Amino acid sequence: MTAITSSFSSAPVLPKWIVPVLLLAFAYGVVPLIGSSYLFEAILLPFLALSLAGVGLNILTGYAGQVSLGSAAFMATGAFAAYNFNLRVEGLPLIGSIFLAGIVAAAIGIVFGLPSLRLKGFYLAVSTLAAQFFVQWALTKFSWFSNDSASGVIDAPKLSIAGFAFDGAVGRYLFALTIVTLLTFLAYRLVTSQTGRNFIAIRDNETAARIIGIPVLKTKLLAFAISSFIIGVAGVIWAFAYLRTVEPDGFDLDRSFQILFIIIIGGLASIRGAFFGAALIVVFPLALSRLGGFLLGDVFDSGVLDMSQRIVLGALIILFLILEPDGLVALWDRVRRRLLFAWQST
Amino acid sequence: MTFLSTIKAAALSAAMIVSVALPAAHADEQYFPLQSYRVGPYAAGGTGFFGGFIDYLNLINIRDGGVNGVKLTWDECETQYEVERGVECYERQKSHAGAAAWNPLSVGIAYAMIDRITADKVPLITVNHGRTDSTDGRVFPYVFPLLLNPYSETSGIVNYIASKEGGIDKLKGKKIVVLYHGSPYGKETIPIYELLAQKYGFTVQQIEVPHPGNEQQSQWLTIRRAKPDFVVLRGWGVMNPVALKTAVKVGYPVDHIVGNVWSNSEEDVIPAGDAAKGYTAITTQASGNSYPVVQEIVKTVYGAGKGNLEDKSRIGSVYHNLGIVNGILNVEAIRVAQEKFGHRTLTGDEVRWGFEHLKLDPAKVEALGAKDLFHSINVSWDNHEGEGYVTFQQWDGKKWNVVSDWIAPDWALLRPIIEKSAEAYAKEKGIKLRTADDANAVTTN
Numbered sequence: 001m002t003a004i005t006s007s008f009s010s011a012p013v014l015p016k017w018i019v020p021v022l023l024l025a026f027a028y029g030v031v032p033l034i035g036s037s038y039l040f041e042a043i044l045l046p047f048l049a050l051s052l053a054g055v056g057l058n059i060l061t062g063y064a065g066q067v068s069l070g071s072a073a074f075m076a077t078g079a080f081a082a083y084n085f086n087l088r089v090e091g092l093p094l095i096g097s098i099f100l101a102g103i104v105a106a107a108i109g110i111v112f113g114l115p116s117l118r119l120k121g122f123y124l125a126v127s128t129l130a131a132q133f134f135v136q137w138a139l140t141k142f143s144w145f146s147n148d149s150a151s152g153v154i155d156a157p158k159l160s161i162a163g164f165a166f167d168g169a170v171g172r173y174l175f176a177l178t179i180v181t182l183l184t185f186l187a188y189r190l191v192t193s194q195t196g197r198n199f200i201a202i203r204d205n206e207t208a209a210r211i212i213g214i215p216v217l218k219t220k221l222l223a224f225a226i227s228s229f230i231i232g233v234a235g236v237i238w239a240f241a242y243l244r245t246v247e248p249d250g251f252d253l254d255r256s257f258q259i260l261f262i263i264i265i266g267g268l269a270s271i272r273g274a275f276f277g278a279a280l281i282v283v284f285p286l287a288l289s290r291l292g293g294f295l296l297g298d299v300f301d302s303g304v305l306d307m308s309q310r311i312v313l314g315a316l317i318i319l320f321l322i323l324e325p326d327g328l329v330a331l332w333d334r335v336r337r338r339l340l341f342a343w344q345s346t
Numbered sequence: 347m348t349f350l351s352t353i354k355a356a357a358l359s360a361a362m363i364v365s366v367a368l369p370a371a372h373a374d375e376q377y378f379p380l381q382s383y384r385v386g387p388y389a390a391g392g393t394g395f396f397g398g399f400i401d402y403l404n405l406i407n408i409r410d411g412g413v414n415g416v417k418l419t420w421d422e423c424e425t426q427y428e429v430e431r432g433v434e435c436y437e438r439q440k441s442h443a444g445a446a447a448w449n450p451l452s453v454g455i456a457y458a459m460i461d462r463i464t465a466d467k468v469p470l471i472t473v474n475h476g477r478t479d480s481t482d483g484r485v486f487p488y489v490f491p492l493l494l495n496p497y498s499e500t501s502g503i504v505n506y507i508a509s510k511e512g513g514i515d516k517l518k519g520k521k522i523v524v525l526y527h528g529s530p531y532g533k534e535t536i537p538i539y540e541l542l543a544q545k546y547g548f549t550v551q552q553i554e555v556p557h558p559g560n561e562q563q564s565q566w567l568t569i570r571r572a573k574p575d576f577v578v579l580r581g582w583g584v585m586n587p588v589a590l591k592t593a594v595k596v597g598y599p600v601d602h603i604v605g606n607v608w609s610n611s612e613e614d615v616i617p618a619g620d621a622a623k624g625y626t627a628i629t630t631q632a633s634g635n636s637y638p639v640v641q642e643i644v645k646t647v648y649g650a651g652k653g654n655l656e657d658k659s660r661i662g663s664v665y666h667n668l669g670i671v672n673g674i675l676n677v678e679a680i681r682v683a684q685e686k687f688g689h690r691t692l693t694g695d696e697v698r699w700g701f702e703h704l705k706l707d708p709a710k711v712e713a714l715g716a717k718d719l720f721h722s723i724n725v726s727w728d729n730h731e732g733e734g735y736v737t738f739q740q741w742d743g744k745k746w747n748v749v750s751d752w753i754a755p756d757w758a759l760l761r762p763i764i765e766k767s768a769e770a771y772a773k774e775k776g777i778k779l780r781t782a783d784d785a786n787a788v789t790t791n
Contacts, residue, residue: 042437046430140528140554150537150767151477151530153457155775243433245458247530249557250429286434289424301654303384303393306424 027177032170040169045242047282048176049234054262054274055187056230061260062269063191064223065203066116067124070131071231071259073112076251077105077135078232079239080145083154087147095161098179098236102229108135109228116220132253139248153247156240172241179237183230188271190226199223200269231259265317267327276328285313374691376413376680378403378420379439381450386426387558388583390613391665395451396422397654398669399676402639404647404654406677413680414689429454436462444691447471447676447701453531456489463488467789468694469679469701473672474499474607474630478534482768483702483728484779488694490701492675493630493723493734496534497764498755499607502736503628504542505753507576507604518547523569525589526580528556531608535580541763559585566592579605579627586614587622594621601626604738611664615741623743628736631671631720633746635662638715639670664746671720678714679704687790695789702727702785721752727785733757 035044053071060066082101085092092100112131116124139145139152146152159166159175166175190196198219201209210216239246258281266277288309296305324331380399383392403418412418421442423435432455436448440462447469450456456472460480463470464487472480473492480489494502507522508514524539526532536552543550551572553565559581566589569577577598579589586609593600605614605627612633615622635644640662647653648661660666683692683700692700704725706714711722721735735752772779 036441038437038441042434151453151457151534153454153530155461243429243458244461247429247454247457249454249529301384302382302422302424303389306385306426 024181028174032174035170035173037169040173041242043282043286044173045169045176046238047278048173048180049238049242050259050262050282051275051278052180052183052237053231053234053259054266054278055184055271056227056234057259058263058269058271058274059187059191059199059230060223060227062263062267062273063196063203064199064220064227066113066220066223067121068128068227069125069253069256069260070112070128070135072251072253072255073131073135074105074109074228074231075235075238075255076139076248077108077228078102078235079246079251080139080154080248081105081232082236082240083157084145084147086157093161094157094159098233101236102232105232105235106225106229109224109231110221113221113224113228116224117217129253132256136248136251151247153245154239156244156246159240166241176237176241179233183233184271187226187230191271195219195222261317263327265320265327267329270327270329272332273327273329276332280328284316285309288312374412374416374689375419375444376416376446376691377442377444378418378676379435379442379445379448380420380422381425381432381435381439381448381452381455382422383425383427383452384422385424386428388427391583391608391611392427392451393655394611394613394660394663394665395669395672397660398666398671399449399673400654400669401643401647401666402670402673402677404652405639405643406673408650408652409642409646413677414684416680416684416689416691418677425450425452425455427452427454429458433458433462440466440468445694446680446692446697447694449473449672449676451475453477453534454529457530460486460489463694466694467698469698471672471676471701473675474668475531478538479764479767479771481729481731481764483726483730483785484781485768485772485777486730487780487785488698490725490730492701492725492730492732493671493720494607494736494755495731495764496531497538497760498731498734498757499628499736500535500538500542501755501760502753503578503604503606504546505756506628506738506750508546509750511575514546520548520576521572521574522548522550522576522578523572523574524550524552524578524580525562525565525569526552526554527559527582527585528554529582531582532580538760538763539578545759555581555585555589558583559588562588562592566596566598569593569598570596575602577603579603579609581605581609581614587617590615590618590621590625600624601740604628607736610739610746612660612746613663613665620743622741624740626738626740626749627746629664629739629746630734630736631664631667632718632737632748633662633664633667633739637662637667637717637719639674639719640667642715643670667719671716674706674714674716675704675723678706687788693788693790699785699788701725701730704732727780727782 053075057071060068078101081104082097085097085100112128115127119127146154159172166172198214201214202216202219206216262277262281263274265280267273292305292309380396382396403420406413407418423439425431425435432450436459445468448463449471453475456470456476459470470489471492474494476491478495478497480486480491481495508517539550553568555562555565581589593603601624603625607628610627610629615625644661655661679700680697682703683696687696702725704723706723708722711717723732723734725732735754737748737752738750739746740749
């Protein structure tokens with residue numbers, strides 16, 4: 001696992017809140033005005049959902065050191081729970097459904113986090129696979145979860161909070177952005193708090209953590225609960241704001257791997273890393289396919305084109321991990337430090 | 347060749363590629379966004395279907411110069427049959443002007459598109475598959491499960507099994523196992539099999555095979571224990587040959603397995619080898635390349651070197667022919683709409699009107715060169731399936747042979763169920779039921 005933070009005592013550091021606030025101002029103030037429907041529907045919405053899932057998994061894997069391959073299961077739990085709360089509890093506002101869905105995902109997370117008390121690393125990862133298979137199986141097997149829809153597919157309800165409807169691509173983007181911002185902020189506060197430091201202590205040396213009086217079992221389960229809560233809400237965004245229809249198969253093992261790749265590529269134990277990783281995972285294949293289509297469109301059919309893009313993406317990820325195993329965040333910090341240094345020395 | 351001339355030649359060919367890729371902006375064109383899949387577990391279906399579709403569009407362009415002078419254009423976006431990619435393709439391709447209709451050939455993608463295409467007013471064609479209750483045009487104005495929906499397919503299969511047993515009353519006490527693909531597509535028919543079992547007095551056991559279906563040992567052991575009279579194979583892709591091979595392994599007779607409409611292709615039986623001999627499957631379009639329209643494609647399109655299938659032996663295969671039939675239905679819908687709105691690029695809503703008036707009787711089908719390739723279609727504003735007929739074909743180890751007449755599913759039985767389901771959906775979504783007048787109001791720009 002990597003270091004938590006790197007300090008830049010030598011460089012003149014701007015107040016920490018400046019960059020996020022500027023980014024948020026841009027995301028709320030400028031993007032809705034200039035973005036096309038393609039930008040929202042095909043890039044920003046999956047990016048936001050996957051970033052949030054990455055933040056969730058990073059709390060568990062990056063900070064607390066518990067490897068999980070069950071992320072997609074918690075996303076599915078969140079999505080289907082929110083659907084059912086919304087459908088079955090009369091008068092419950094949407095935000096209440098989403099919150100309760102997060103709680104359900106957290107509860108499932110705790111159940112499947114129990115083996116972490118005995119298992120570590122690779123063994124734990126394999127045991128979280130049980131969550132992956134169990135949840136998908138249960139959602140498929142019991143048609144009650146999908147309101148007896150013949151095909152097991154659920155439809156998203158209309159998104160409206162306190163009478164304000166988030167219709168259209170921009171509305172759904174703002175809806176997702178708000179939830180992601182809130183939860184990311186809370187996650188940030190958490191990992192910089194005493195609890196966050198407990199997570200790190202357990203990750204770095206469980207025995208030492210126990211000796212200095214950290215309640216290891218409780219803390220591990222807490223990490224599972226919080227992580228699953230966030231990933232569950234990410235699942236709600238994925239289902240309600242992005243695809244607007246979802247089937248259990250959409251949350252398969254591939255999705256779990258995708259989220260794991262996001263935090264590995266972005267940078268473990270870093271909130272920003274989840275966003276960097278998600279951006280790469282979402283945008284890069286699209287950019288490649290566009291570029292490939294533009295350059296080679298008439299030479300190959302779409303299948304060959306897509307295969308060659310996958311090969312390029314795979315090769316790039318390998319290269320990337322060899323050259324910068326600490327993830328995009330480390331790369332970004334290095335570039336920034338160089339720039340600051342160059343600026344200072346002029 | 348000198349170095350300079352090589353460069354020149356390369357530059358010229360690059361310029362040509364660009365000029366092909368950027369068609370003239372002002373000509374009348376009707377565009378088909380193709381969310382195709384040529385890689386992934388379902389590539390065989392994707393290459394055959396989209397190959398046939400493109401071959402037919404090419405035929406219309408080369409032979410007729412388009413539909414009444416309106417050129418047909420298209421581009422492909424690879425989905426790998428994945429919903430997220432399909433949505434991305436939709437957003438990418440929808441900005442192109444003059445989109446006629448969407449044909450994703452994937453239930454999952456189709457589901458995710460229903461809200462979007464309804465807002466954008468462009469038809470979504472789910473030939474032979476899709477959401478059954480989208481047959482009800484009162485609730486789903488832009489969705490067209492043409493020729494066959496999953497319920498009429500089920501009814502057709504049960505009627506066929508009854509005919510093998512000597513009449514519908516002979517079904518009583520029989521046992522049927524349905525082996526279905528673990529996906530929205532596979533699950534779509536679960537309630538209708540239960541219903542038909544109750545109605546006709548047979549018992550049904552439905553067994554799921556998880557996607558993609560490489561491993562079916564335990565399912566077939568269950569089937570062996572259950573000793574059913576018939577097994578209905580509701581598979582897709584690699585699941586089908588695995589099912590046939592595993593059936594032989596556990597000793598279940600292959601000629602008592604009836605495949606559904608997505609388990610009926612050469613790609614499903616050839617990999618199974620001898621295990622597939624005697625296997626029967628339902629189809630809406632016969633296979634083979636003897637039909638005049640297929641012959642014309644061979645002559646005109648492949649003759650001009652513009653054929654889409656790399657492997658020419660797949661011409662006339664089940665998926666290729668389905669692509670051709672799908673091409674015929676799309677092109678004829680445009681023709682119908684053009685007669686009303688003028689010989690020009692149509693809006694999606696106008697094409698929707700065209701589909702809602704798409705009537706091809708057997709005589710018209712013959713005139714199109716497709717006699718016996720498919721039977722007929724009769725779409726109306728509230729019946730988006732169009733009452734297609736089905737037939738059954740048996741694999742003899744080399745090719746499919748038609749073993750039944752064209753059979754009509756029991757539409758009267760199915761319609762109330764479909765309406766009930768569609769009305770429930772309308773209620774959940776707050777949709778007002780459309781009337782014939784609504785269907786005639788068309789957005790023209």
